[in-house]
Amino acid sequence: MLLIVALVVAVVGFPASAEPAPKWRYLLDRAAQAAEERAYVGEALWVTYDAGQPHVATFQVQSSGDGDISLADSDSYAIRLADDGGGLAEYERGWFVPLPAADLAKAHKGLSRLEEKYQVAVTGSQQLLDRDCTTMEITARDGGLVERLWIDDASGLLLRRETYAAGELLRMVSYLAFDLDPSRSPGGAATAQRATRGQRPSMVRRPQEVAEVDSGDLDVLRDAGWTVPTALPGNYRAESSFAVSAEDSQPLQVVYSDGLYTMSLFEQSGRPDWDTLPPGAQEATDLGFKAYTWPGAVPQRMVWEASGVTYSLVGDAPPDEFRAIVAALPHPVSDGLMDRLQRGLGRLWSWVSPWS
């Protein structure tokens, strides 16, 4: 009897569970894990194309190997991410904002979602920075090439990433210098010093508390009039929500992902004070309503207002998907004569009606 059971298990049960994971999945899993666990320092180059115009920037990346990751722009910003929290510092303006703990352990969550919308294939090997790398390509199931990746064979780290849209290179991030031993790099040590202990005594600490919002609370918020879609165009699904307690408002953040790209929607009750936008904002001219964007910035970001609520969309989705998401969210409607008369009659009635 035991022999029969063993044979059945061997024939029926084992083949499915013993089927080896595809190589691309192993490589991506390893890359995400290496980004947390490997100590390294490097200088990364960003090139983004906006309307055919390239925008170029470099910044320092430092990973301590125990979960701390810091990114520092040479001129102004630095961010430190860790399991137990991090911070954002703006050196030029002299402020520091504490950030919540980064969910660095969720690397494996997105791989199943990734397969729903994209196909991944290992395409070969190349040398990058005198290191052997495996190259991969990610294509949309209903479209063309979207990503080309170079993964370091020795460390498992992602060394170069090219993003495409409609066959055109949209952005590229690649290491110009890379070292798996941060102690040998004085620049890396300085970056680590500034990013992780970057609160200068003169810096103003901005208060911010973040609390995760569960599905029950989201239903309450929906009933109260907040816009909380469960999905966005392009198969982006809501993964998590957070209530951010800032200085003078309490934005709601909803995080969406399609398995490859991530979008965050921030909502604030109130009209935007356009003067508070960071430098570089330009008014978008082709949306049909007032909105501001930052050409060439990564991730993309856009701010607009609808019905007394300020919406800020941040993410790395391709431009066509980004705009489709903006179009699907509330936006200002033209205020015609009939709209104004209807609103005015309602107000007049509310003033004279004893039941109002």
Added chain:
Amino acid sequence: MADGCDVFEPLGSAWVDGELGHDERATMAAHLQGCPRCRSRINGLRVTSTMLHSLPQRRVPTEVGAAHSGTTRSSRRQSSQDRPLVTAGASGVGRAVTRSLAGMAAAFALLGVAAFAAGAPDTETRTVAVPVDVYVADHIVHSIGGPVSTPALLTTQP
């Protein structure tokens, strides 16, 4: 009286005015040569006719014309006011309806103006600061560690 005076006497004025035909004129001329009484009467008619034609022509004064026209319109109004009572009652109802419609239209117009004024866009909604750079950092915190983890850039002006 010569023979034929009773025949030619009614033609005296026509003779003076030159309105007789050629034959009648020849016959009457032959009679006047032989009848002094008819010649005297024709002379009298000729003087009268000359006096009448020598009088100045007079036009009707404009005041008289205007007064006449006013009298005519007044007479017409008087005439319409003298219509039967049934007609006068229908006109009163029409005026009442017209006045009511005008009043309603005025009330609607007033309500429309008030609604337009009261329906002005709400400018009292508070304004809020939009910390986009902090949002980007929050976004990175919740998106890093994904399947394709790439450090994100924070600067707004690459």
